[in-house]
Amino acid sequence: KAGVTQTPRYLIKTRGQQVTLSCSPISGHRSVSWYQQTPGQGLQFLFEYFSETQRNKGNFPGRFSGRQFSNSRSEMNVSTLELGDSALYLCASSSVFGGVDTQYFGPGTRLTVL
């Protein structure tokens, strides 16, 4: 099976702009989660989508939003970008294997905000 794919791999934006990141899960996986990775804060959970519904949400401002489509592909959007939004954004898809909900990650999108 193909792994989790994320597009684009790199993005450069300026403050105040908005950005949309895309994630295609492993075939058959219905859950998609998003994480932000920064040197200062480490890996932080943004949100999780399952069957087109947000099922879990982390502690991020409303500028961060997401959605999931009927084919399980997911997008996340960040509006009014701030310098602190510069980060590696990781998407993970998951399925329950042997009773364990295991998340498999994509290669990430590196976002730089200037």
Add this chain to the structure above:
Amino acid sequence: AQTVTQSQPEMSVQEAETVTLSCTYDTSENNYYLFWYKQPPSRQMILVIRQEAYKQQNATENRFSVNFQKAAKSFSLKISDSQLGDTAMYFCAFMKSSNQGGKLIFGQGTELSVKP
């Protein structure tokens, strides 16, 4: 709230030797899962091993094994016969058991260097 602590920011090991990475966590949950992920310089997060808290037997995956001490809330990773390709950042992660999905809570990571 759950927390995960990795007290070793950096470690190094000689090729072919064994190294152990430490992880402790704090939770009031009884049912949960623990994971080790590795993130090489490519930044791709790769699952190394997983452990169900209800299982007393420690998980093993080839050269990787864990020492899971539930009462002590400790979950260390042992890498045997270290290889140059094991050089990476290693993250310990916790997930509460739920039929409503869940989020991974990560530690700060341990940067492992395998030296020839």
